[in-house]
Amino acid sequence: MIDFSYTILIPLIPFFMFVFLGLAGWKFKPMVSGILGTTGLFVAALLSYYTAFEYFFHTEKILGAYQKLTGFNTVWLQLTDKLHIDLGVLLDPISVMMLVVITTVSFMVHLYSLGYMKGDTGFVRFYSFLSLFSFSMLGLVVATNIFQMYIFWELVGVSSYLLISYYYDKPTAVAAGKKAFIVTRFADLGFLIGILLLSWLTGTFDFKTLTGAHSPVITQGAGVAFMGLSLMTWSLILVFIGGAGKSAMFPLHIWLPDAMEGPTPVSALIHAATMVVAGVYMVARLFPIYFMAPGAGAGLEVVAYVGAFTSLFAAVIACTQFDIKRVLAYSTMSQIGYMMLALGVSGYGGHEGLGFMASMFHLFTHAMFKALLFLGAGAIIHAVHSNVMQDMGGLRKYLPITHITFLIACLTIAGVPPFSAFWSKDEILAAAFHHNKLLFLVEYIVAGLTAFYMFRLYFNVFWGKEKQYHHTPHEAPFTMTIPLMILAVASIFTGFIPFSKLVTSDGVAFASETEMMIAIPSVVIGLLGIGIAWLLYKKESSLPDRIAAGLGGFHKWAYNKFYFDEIYLFVTKKLIFARISRPIAWFDRHIVDGSMNGIAWVTTTTSEKIKGLQSGQLQQYGFVFISGAIILALVFGYLLIF
């Protein structure tokens, strides 16, 4: 048996980096602090690779299944004998995979930011927040129990908020940070209620107990029914709402596009590769419950349909946007929708668990190529100082490395073989095909849309007509191009990792083969999307505008993100604020405060009127005293006599 207790260091190293840089970082030159933070992440990444190697190749399998190992555990809060909240490190295929993903992308982003954020006044602050985020995210994935997950879940929310509003002198960034925080916090309320319901039904927080073979989920039964679904199903749906908020699933997606106000490396790390997949990870972590709980199939259906709808919805919007980071943000939503859908259509165990495996596989490849896309976008923005596509064109001559790596990423996301996303997307489509033909069709269309909008972006930026630039765009410094190249290599080759042997729903390896019947049409529609984009955008022409005009209202509707921001504003400002909050505020100000003020007013006025009695005249007091005494004497005398 291998001792995995050192794994606690993987989250702790970034944590110490955060504390150290936060408290003492200003004493060094900014670059020294940056390099310190990067080194910390490098060590964490090495430890993760070592852990992954040891876990996948040197641990004992029981009945061919990878076991859930507890690397480290400590009772953090002993509430009662039975109820205690632990903190620890749980190692199983998905958490080990996530360790690798997070530390890799985080290290790349740390390295990249050395160049991208150079000269920024908040350089040290940026690095300490990045370390805080890495710590929180690593703590989230290794959580041994659902409560630890919740704690770190909130921590990633906070670090996301801090990093989105990193440019705190920019009002839009501040508003975006608040929006992200409030929307996800609102969703987390659902998560918390879900956790409480779930732990009340099962009597435990612990993942191992919850998802094990003798899980109380099965023995406890479904509980009381509420609105046609069992309480267990409701708790799972509520938990999923939390996941949907973090993963920007419809209808809680509105924060993600605005979150692009943050620095681009942050978008790459938090809003593309790691934090936004926390929802997927959480559903995957609780997957045995979702699958096995009596009558909980409805939970999985919700996951699948929400995922499918979001992926289509986001892909349509992505086709109309001009801000390159926003296109990528919608593309992220769309891809996460894929992962959710794959989980929703998955079965449990062996080949039945194809969707689960595909989801995790896509999560892994997506983290690599989406981080690459964002970092590439960062390099473009770095060169032309603009986010908007119209300001770009013909950049392939000036940014050769960025161009090649960006092209690789675009081919990957479009699902062109042999790049990685081809393999993972193919597994997802296969899983969807065997479960539900409608969902398959939606995802099939989305695959084409994805290829189209990514290549629309690519041709607009790197081809087309050259624009007037302030200065000749120049290639980014090597600290920025090295991560691009590493991630490009990862995007090409991660598809060959045999995920079905490593990361499966029940830990047992199964053989998965590419189904030509699905692979060929998906490649065809991908190439079709690329072809249309090539026709429309390779040379600047008025054709795209004419098509947009031809679509009329629909294009405008999609361009304005289907007016969801406006709907939310209407609901909050016109309905909730005006109909509920204002009356409550009025009641508080006039009734609650009013009664207190009234009491105070009566007291003051009365005392004002009678304060003359306290005249300071000794003889006046004496007169009152003696009169009183005499009156009392008369009264008592009268009572005694009669």
Place this chain on the structure above:
Amino acid sequence: MLNYGIPLQYFLIVATIMFFVGVYGFLTRKNLITILMSIELMLNSVNINFVAFNKYLYPDKLQGHFFALIVVAVAAAEAAVAIAIIINIYRRFSNINVEEVNEMKY
């Protein structure tokens, strides 16, 4: 035994008159010294009552006499304190008119 000398009622009438003279002086005079004297008058009217009741109700006991003596002693001490206070008031206000000494009001 009770039928000789001055009847009790006469003592009580004198004491009552003395007491209310004291009360009247306390309430009307402005000079603090005169007010002090009025208080002494009231105390002494009480002393007369003590002695008279002792004499007429329990002639063979002495409690009333002793009480009268204690009141005299206390009155002496009280006069000393009161005069010390009056001197301090005079130092501060250059005046011992009770109406002027009204700092302790609202």
